[in-house]
Amino acid sequence: MGMGGMAHGDHAAAAGSDHAAMNHSMRDLSKLPPDANGVGVDMVAPMPVDRMDFPGLGLNKVSHRVLRYTDLVAKRQNPVRPPERSLEIHLTGNMERYMWSFDGQKFSAVTDDPIRFAHDERVRVTLVNDTMMAHPIHLHGHFFELVNGADEAHQPLKHTLIVQPGSKATFDLTANEPGDWAFHCHLLYHMHAGMMQVVTVRPFPEEAA
């Protein structure tokens, strides 16, 4: 069928890998949580690196300066607090089947298993993009701090973070808004295909009258 070949043709050059170069190390499912659905994962980044300094595909070869995440610094000082724990979330997909997910499981498969944070806990979250496309990942209800090399008190605040293909990106989140929040790829086709989760911050406040 032609569509699959098309998708690969479009992105192969971008990500520096195609199926011709595929081998086991390009799809090591042991790097994902055990309940990942292998059908929906066509590759796993073998050695993801932080590329917050990357200007973006198509902007990496222009002659002018491009604003990148590593250029950002918070204007006002943030409270400095070391993260108490870390959390890794993989951005996964299978372009042959139009499947997109977090940790190899689309949202409809994990509706009862949200991403959990305790109220006010501070977590260092690393997003690992196992796919050949950039994904702008959006967390509702919060601002998180990009771990972009700025000093700890001035890490820039954002609610959406683009993760480059085959790369990782890290943010520090102080989960200070109790409730259930949407967490998803902002390419809405990816979101609707399943690259979506609920982030729950607990305990919830006592029910208001």
Next chain:
Amino acid sequence: MRALLLATAALIASPAAAQDHSAHAEPAEPQEEPRAIEHGAMEHMDHQAMDDAQAEPGAVDHTQMDHAQMDHARMNHGEMDHQAMDHSAMDPARMNHAAPAAPPPASGPPPRAFEGPEHAADTIYGTAAMAPGRQDLAREHGEFTGGTIMLDRLEARLGDGEDLYLWDAQGWYGGDIDRLWVKSEGEGAFGGEVESAEVQALWSHAIGPWFDVQAGIRYDLEPDSRAHAVLGLQGLSSYMFELDAAAFLSDRGDLTARIEAEYDQRITQRLILQPRAELSLAAQDIAERGIGAGISSVEAGLRLRYEIAREFAPYIGIGYEAKLGETADRARAIGEDPNRVSLLLGVRAWF
């Protein structure tokens, strides 16, 4: 203050083992230097020089790097040997180790994160009001349904004897794992009868990222009515070969099989050369169809198509088909040439 923080962080940082590459991506100073040491650039660095204890940190000259010329697409991270890198000669004070040396533990959410009712909105609007919405939410975020119709080959086959036409189409409808897959194929002579025509209706189930197992029925309309049970495998094998292999058990007990492989060689984004091969096998003689046991026929084609749009591509090609063994003998016996070379003119389309 910032410098002090950086220096402190750098001192805390333990050597090579704790250094991840994200840390290296940020030389802190001098600021006017390129802000990123890409992995590709690291490949070009002389790691032997870094091994040398006498080497000064300045030996790694960032200003010599030309990031503009780096080809990210060609980086091969898989081949880097991190064990072989010796960072001991690098000056930690010159690097920004703002990232803590040891990452905080991946200890999972604390007990407090499991407290309370299952869904926050239920505490305000009630479960009765929210449940249908949650159902819709799940359905709309992962329960994908789609489909396509692909006219893979619609072509005239011009050669010795009669000029023939051929169609080969398939389509599917369903989700990402389970689909209804329909295929149809047939051939005939221009101005003559349809020589062969078949339709398959299959349940297609994903067994891996690239392969589906397919089971269902095939019904032959021509040369005579005949039903078959079908079991097959279709997908994309390594090196991007499209494969379709299926076994057929007819309502008369005859077992046959077909293996098809094709490959899209992109010459440009729109001009594509497609080699294609098909092998037919039979477990027994099928006299009324002139088929002998064994490999009954092979077909090889080379098609050059131009995608005017992704969905519409006329093509020109050359095809060779040969009946083999007993099947060839049977063809000769009725005065047919078992081999045929054809000029192919056709169109490939999908929507």
